[in-house]
Amino acid sequence: MAKLAVLLTLLALVGSVTCQGYTGNASPPTPITYPSPPSLSPSTSPTYPPPSSTPPSLAPVSPSPPITYPPPSPTPPSPAPASPSPPSLGLRVGYYSSSCPKAEQIVKDTVKNAVYTNRGIGAGLVRLFFHDCFVELVIKLAMASMAANKLVVFVLLALLGSSNGDGYTSPGSIAGGLTVGHYKGTCDRAEEIVRDAVKNAIRGGRGDRGVGAGLIRLFFHDCFVQGCDASVLLDPTPARAAAPEKAGIPNLSLRGFEVIDAAKAALEGECPGVVSCADVVAFAGRDAAYLLSGNKVYFDMPAGRYDGRVSLASETLPNLPPPFAGVDRLKQMFAAKGLDTDDMVTLSGAHSIGVAHCSSFSDRLPPNASDMDPELAASLQQQCSSSSSNGGASGDNTVAQDVETPDKLDNKYYRNVVSHRVLFKSDAALLASPETRSLVSSYAESQRQWEEKFAAAMVKMGGVGVKTAADGEIRRQCRFVN
Numbered sequence: 001m002a003k004l005a006v007l008l009t010l011l012a013l014v015g016s017v018t019c020q021g022y023t024g025n026a027s028p029p030t031p032i033t034y035p036s037p038p039s040l041s042p043s044t045s046p047t048y049p050p051p052s053s054t055p056p057s058l059a060p061v062s063p064s065p066p067i068t069y070p071p072p073s074p075t076p077p078s079p080a081p082a083s084p085s086p087p088s089l090g091l092r093v094g095y096y097s098s099s100c101p102k103a104e105q106i107v108k109d110t111v112k113n114a115v116y117t118n119r120g121i122g123a124g125l126v127r128l129f130f131h132d133c134f135v136e137l138v139i140k141l142a143m144a145s146m147a148a149n150k151l152v153v154f155v156l157l158a159l160l161g162s163s164n165g166d167g168y169t170s171p172g173s174i175a176g177g178l179t180v181g182h183y184k185g186t187c188d189r190a191e192e193i194v195r196d197a198v199k200n201a202i203r204g205g206r207g208d209r210g211v212g213a214g215l216i217r218l219f220f221h222d223c224f225v226q227g228c229d230a231s232v233l234l235d236p237t238p239a240r241a242a243a244p245e246k247a248g249i250p251n252l253s254l255r256g257f258e259v260i261d262a263a264k265a266a267l268e269g270e271c272p273g274v275v276s277c278a279d280v281v282a283f284a285g286r287d288a289a290y291l292l293s294g295n296k297v298y299f300d301m302p303a304g305r306y307d308g309r310v311s312l313a314s315e316t317l318p319n320l321p322p323p324f325a326g327v328d329r330l331k332q333m334f335a336a337k338g339l340d341t342d343d344m345v346t347l348s349g350a351h352s353i354g355v356a357h358c359s360s361f362s363d364r365l366p367p368n369a370s371d372m373d374p375e376l377a378a379s380l381q382q383q384c385s386s387s388s389s390n391g392g393a394s395g396d397n398t399v400a401q402d403v404e405t406p407d408k409l410d411n412k413y414y415r416n417v418v419s420h421r422v423l424f425k426s427d428a429a430l431l432a433s434p435e436t437r438s439l440v441s442s443y444a445e446s447q448r449q450w451e452e453k454f455a456a457a458m459v460k461m462g463g464v465g466v467k468t469a470a471d472g473e474i475r476r477q478c479r480f481v482n
């Protein structure tokens with residue numbers, strides 16, 4: 001008990017230092033014609049602009065600490081056996097209640113966010129406390145002097161990671177000042193309202209699991225262009241000269257917009273002007289992952305994003321990886337967003353659900369050479385040439401991305417990669433480097449490992465380029481700026 005009190009007080013001390021500057025918030029898809037890669041045989045007719053030869057410039061990325069997941073402990077640790085009376089240091093509970101009332105809350109939020117992103121950090125903090133207390137001199141100094149207090153802050157911040165300066169905050173830190181439970185007190189039912197809208201779309205009367213896939217992809221496409229700021233939701237208007245992101249080639253097949261509209265309408269009814277569209281997209285992506293994984297992929301999504309005012313179709317191709325990307329390009333494009341190779345491989349597992357248009361992978365079908373399993377290639381060719389299928393007027397049919405469990409978010413994707421039963425060159429490319437290949441085989445073997453990593457990577461992606469009140473707004477309608 002005494003140790004717990006010391007921990008709280010130490011953490012509260014950290015909070016006291018951060019108090020001043022703390023801000024407190026921390027229809028079927030439209031058929032598309034994907035471009036063919038430049039090396040394709042002339043039999044295909046590429047309409048996609050040729051991939052840029054210069055890769056996007058890389059933002060500096062701080063190396064992620066190795067992630068180890070200690071098993072979650074369902075019960076609180078049992079109290080330490082009675083020890084000699086604690087050192088009398090004049091400590092008391094609620095020490096900062098008047099000088100910095102939010103001190104403990106601030107520290108709690110910081111730790112919560114860090115641990116949700118990387119459970120290993122929680123273990124690190126417990127160890128930090130232990131090491132600190134066992135050097136008696138340090139604890140006394142920590143209690144007595146601001147200098148020692150600052151040292152603890154420094155170590156804590158180092159453990160939590162720090163911003164790399166490009167707006168993205170590395171794992172473990174509070175990305176863009178986001179917090180779990182951000183709408184508590186301002187719109188208590190915010191997350192519940194979004195979840196109901198997603199549930200209704202997936203499981204309701206006209207339930208469509210495909211919309212769930214669409215929502216996960218929507219979150220990805222939002223975050224990769226202008227950051228997670230709902231820029232992908234903006235409609236074209238007469239006032240805007242330039243076409244919005246929605247009109248960009250990779251976004252023509254996005255779906256799920258109406259689910260976001262439904263959630264936002266309900267939110268505006270309950271707490272107008274409070275919940276950003278960017279957070280709705282993030283919550284919806286999280287909830288879709290939860291529902292489509294059979295409740296296996298569950299995580300808290302930090303929130304507090306603001307909505308952007310800039311949305312340009314011209315920014316989609318340079319920022320969203322094309323289906324014909326090779327492994328180096330994929331790595332570069334994710335790194336440009338502060339996401340590492342592991343994140344890239346982990347997030348690609350979303351291709352275990354949803355559909356793809358034939359035009360997105362026709363470059364891998366005969367007569368073009370590819371490493372695709374011949375049986376799958378033959379089946380796809382048949383589905384893609386069938387006129388009675390689901391291609392609509394354009395004749396660009398859609399097929400399931402995962403033939404085995406098309407509606408279930410699971411690790412089958414990685415088994416498909418191993419057995420060459422994936423659609424895109426970018427999927428197959430994960431076998432092309434030792435690092436990605438080894439991740440693929442370990443995810444293929446462990447569903448649980450992948451689920452945990454996927455949850456953490458979704459949170460990490462949700463921290464990309466987050467906007468604040470300084471450069472964003474809370475939109476009243478998700479399709480239009482205020």
Ligand code: HEM
Nearest residue numbers: 213214217220253321322323347350354355356357360426
């Ligand atoms: C690694 C680079 C990636 C590439 C090159 C890529 C490319 C694509 C393409 C071309 C499609 C099919 C579009 C169509 O033809 O209609 C697609 C579908 C999809 N992608 Fe990705 N993607 C990537 C990463 C991701 C990530 C990170 C996520 C989410 C975490 C994701 C989630 C999805 C989902 C769920 C679908 C199915 C959507 C639906 O059924 O409406 N993808 N992707």
